Amino acid sequence: MCGIVGYIGRRDAVPVLLEGLRSLEYRGYDSAGLAVIHRNRLQVIKTAGRVQDLRDRVGDRTKATIGIGHTRWATHGEPNETNAHPHTDTEGRIAVVHNGIIENAEQLRDALGAKGVKLVSDTDTEALAHMIAAEAAGDTPLEEAVRATLRHVEGTYGLVVLDTRHPGELVVARNGSPIVLGIGESEMFVASDVAALVRYTKQVVYLDDAEVATVHAADYRVVPLDGSGRRAAGDSKVPTTVEAEAGDYELGAYEDFMRKEIHEQPEALRRALRGRLDDRFATAKLGGINLDARELRSIRRVKFLGCGSAYYAGQMGAVLVEELARIPSDAEPASEFRYRNPVVDPDTLYVAVSQSGETLDTLMAVQELRRKGGQVIGAVNVVGSAIGRECGRGVFLHAGPEVAVASTKALTNMAASFAMLALLLGRVRDLSAASGQRIVAGLRALPGQIDQILAHEDLVAEVAGRFADAEHMFFIGRVRGWPVAREGAQKLKEVSYVHAEAYQAAELKHGPLALINSSMPSLVIVPADELLSKNISTIEQIRARGGPVIAVTSAELPPYLADAVIRVPAGEPELDPLLLNVPLQLLAYHVAAKLGRDIDKPRNLAKSVTVE
Numbered sequence: 001m002c003g004i005v006g007y008i009g010r011r012d013a014v015p016v017l018l019e020g021l022r023s024l025e026y027r028g029y030d031s032a033g034l035a036v037i038h039r040n041r042l043q044v045i046k047t048a049g050r051v052q053d054l055r056d057r058v059g060d061r062t063k064a065t066i067g068i069g070h071t072r073w074a075t076h077g078e079p080n081e082t083n084a085h086p087h088t089d090t091e092g093r094i095a096v097v098h099n100g101i102i103e104n105a106e107q108l109r110d111a112l113g114a115k116g117v118k119l120v121s122d123t124d125t126e127a128l129a130h131m132i133a134a135e136a137a138g139d140t141p142l143e144e145a146v147r148a149t150l151r152h153v154e155g156t157y158g159l160v161v162l163d164t165r166h167p168g169e170l171v172v173a174r175n176g177s178p179i180v181l182g183i184g185e186s187e188m189f190v191a192s193d194v195a196a197l198v199r200y201t202k203q204v205v206y207l208d209d210a211e212v213a214t215v216h217a218a219d220y221r222v223v224p225l226d227g228s229g230r231r232a233a234g235d236s237k238v239p240t241t242v243e244a245e246a247g248d249y250e251l252g253a254y255e256d257f258m259r260k261e262i263h264e265q266p267e268a269l270r271r272a273l274r275g276r277l278d279d280r281f282a283t284a285k286l287g288g289i290n291l292d293a294r295e296l297r298s299i300r301r302v303k304f305l306g307c308g309s310a311y312y313a314g315q316m317g318a319v320l321v322e323e324l325a326r327i328p329s330d331a332e333p334a335s336e337f338r339y340r341n342p343v344v345d346p347d348t349l350y351v352a353v354s355q356s357g358e359t360l361d362t363l364m365a366v367q368e369l370r371r372k373g374g375q376v377i378g379a380v381n382v383v384g385s386a387i388g389r390e391c392g393r394g395v396f397l398h399a400g401p402e403v404a405v406a407s408t409k410a411l412t413n414m415a416a417s418f419a420m421l422a423l424l425l426g427r428v429r430d431l432s433a434a435s436g437q438r439i440v441a442g443l444r445a446l447p448g449q450i451d452q453i454l455a456h457e458d459l460v461a462e463v464a465g466r467f468a469d470a471e472h473m474f475f476i477g478r479v480r481g482w483p484v485a486r487e488g489a490q491k492l493k494e495v496s497y498v499h500a501e502a503y504q505a506a507e508l509k510h511g512p513l514a515l516i517n518s519s520m521p522s523l524v525i526v527p528a529d530e531l532l533s534k535n536i537s538t539i540e541q542i543r544a545r546g547g548p549v550i551a552v553t554s555a556e557l558p559p560y561l562a563d564a565v566i567r568v569p570a571g572e573p574e575l576d577p578l579l580l581n582v583p584l585q586l587l588a589y590h591v592a593a594k595l596g597r598d599i600d601k602p603r604n605l606a607k608s609v610t611v612e
């Protein structure tokens with residue numbers, strides 16, 4: 001995913017831009033560049049290499065107090081120096097960095113070509129630089145030129161524009177690709193992710209879609225645009241404070257962020273539970289969802305919507321809601337929901353689940369729901385993100401910044417938040433105080449239990465070493481174990497590239513058993529619950545066909561039942577998925593490490609997909 005940084009103030013802009021780009025490296029990129037205004041001229045430096053190469057190339061020859069920078073993940077044109085951002089107009093007056101995809105780039109480029117403009121790159125972004133330059137003729141304010149240009153643009157963008165004729169301002173715009181302003185003392189920062197600015201300021205302003213901002217060193221002005229790209233009425237935005245610390249984006253003693261974040265889970269979970277468990281009434285306190293007891297009782301169905309791991313976390317939530325509150329509940333990929341013209345039911349509580357809060361499919365699903373009058377709450381990690389703002393109410397996950405592409409601590413906090421939601425819904429219905437108390441105590445015990453699992457990481461690493469050569473793997477689970485199996489398969493695929501498929505245990509015999517043999521290991525989730533004997537018999541069926549089995553369990557299993565057994569502490573059965581999931585994260589991590597994968601930058605780079 002591309003990264004954007006911008007700076008205006010009193011400091012030397014170049015080190016700020018380079019440091020900002022370095023902190024966005026975790027998102028993956030193939031080229032990097034920056035542009036500054038030095039002695040009223042634009043200086044642009046680019047490389048098809050790493051941020052360190054850019055740093056070497058810049059040296060100390062450039063001094064400026066305003067500039068923009070970019071790390072590019074190629075979409076239009078191959079990753080080379082010419083296609084790297086920033087892009088400029090022919091005169092070298094305007095420079096633009098851009099995230100997202102301009103869908104009508106071909107027409108825009110053709111139209112420029114017809115006017116005699118010579119484009120030098122293959123990118124969609126370069127067209128913007130030429131168009132803004134044409135609109136900014138004479139004394140036209142830069143913001144006006146940007147707005148005029150965007151009226152012709154279809155697609156997604158987060159962009160920052162620099163103009164040598166306006167050396168005291170940056171103009172910024174957003175549509176579908178995140179942009180955040182960092183507010184300092186007589187200095188301002190712009191970034192696509194708070195990671196790039198949190199070391200300088202905690203005061204931030206998130207742009208919404210269809211907003212343009214003009215940023216000076218001492219002030220900023222955000223203006224909403226109407227449907228035709230003209231200024232709409234609205235007040236400039238007030239900054240909010242970000243929770244993140246610069247250290248959250250540093251590896252410290254860890255080799256990679258995925259392992260760091262797996263180990264941060266006990267602390268992250270304590271944060272998510274803090275102040276939300278009510279011993280007196282044996283329930284949960286989730287003030288952010290803004291629903292009183294009467295409204296909670298009137299909910300007839302709960303539907304979780306998210307993508308990838310957030311969807312699997314939603315499945316865990318659906319199981320919890322049905323078990324604890326006895327309300328019908330399910331989960332659906334937001335990417336399906338948004339395209340299938342869903343029937344929106346006013347008595348259903350929709351829960352939009354997202355770590356980043358920026359995943360486009362989930363955001364679109366929320367917008368569709370709101371348009372059709374559905375009641376939707378968010379379960380979002382990044383405060384101030386688009387989905388959080390669009391929902392306006394919900395549960396913040398408090399997992400802290402999740403840098404690795406593979407979601408681990410955010411998923412655990414999603415599931416814990418859904419356990420609290422289920423408890424809350426249950427306690428205004430049939431769930432007894434005694435059962436509520438049991439779940440409250442179970443939730444409180446979880447961080448310590450995860451600590452115990454992590455303390456035995458070497459055992460999981462040993463199992464990973466034994467099975468790392470497998471080309472395929474089955475992940476088997478039923479009921480509570482089913483979303484865990486799906487998430488485990490996803491994690492293995494995502495970071496190790498080993499083909500993994502999840503199956504419901506009872507479905508095996510309807511076909512997939514045919515694939516079981518000595519080179520097809522199965523990882524079976526075995527919670528210590530009323531389905532224990534069923535799961536044991538599933539393992540026996542697999543082994544009868546020569547299939548190796550790894551059992552991940554909170555139960556005491558008969559000796560020699562499986563080829564490898566990974567135990568987690570026994571907790572409250574409803575909460576078992578939160579514990580059973582942790583060894584699967586470790587397993588995926590250690591298989592990937594054994595296979596020498598670039599764990600924090602796997603192939604898919606699907607951290608949060610903000611473009612289509």
Ligand code: AGP
Pocket residue numbers: 307308309310353354355356357358359362405406407408491494606607608609
């Ligand atoms: C998780 O490991 C994946 N990287 C991916 O499936 C992710 O969960 C999904 O893209 C949704 O992201 P979000 O939670 O930020 O919306």
